[in-house]
Amino acid sequence: MEKMIREYEKSRVLLERRMRQIAAALQDPGLRTKEREALERRRELLMYERIDLLHAIREMKEHLNSEEGTDGKKNRPAGKRASDKRHARAAGRQPGAARAGKRGAAGCAAQ
Secondary structure (H helix, E strand, C coil), X not given: CHHHHHHHHHHHHHXXXXXXHHHHHHCCCCCCHHHHHXXXXXXXXXXXXXXHHHHHXXXXXXXXXXXXXXXXXXXXXXXXXXXXXXXXHHCCCCCCCCCHHHCCHHHHHHC
16 A cells, blocks of 8 residues: 555656656746646646545545545455345355355355
C-alpha cells in the first residue's frame, strides 16, 4: 500500500509539473485561439485527474491509519454474510456453515 501511495505521489508531482508548463504556455501572447482553447481543455482535464489522484491518496492513507482497516463488513463471523450464504447455496453446501463439519455431503464432495 505504501508503495502504491508513493507511485500516486510521483504521478501527482508529474501532473502538477505539466499543469505549470501549460500555464506558462498560456502566457504566450502569440498563441492562436484554437491552440489556447486546446491547452485550456488539457489543463482542465489534468486538474480533474489531479483531484482524483489526491482523493485516492487520501483514501489509501486513511485506510493505512485506520484501526481496523476494513469498513466493518468483514468483521462478521464466518458464514454469516449474505454473500457467503449465496455462494454456499450455489456450491451445494449448507448456507451458514462456517466449518466442514456443518456442511452437507454435497459440500464435502464439492471440495
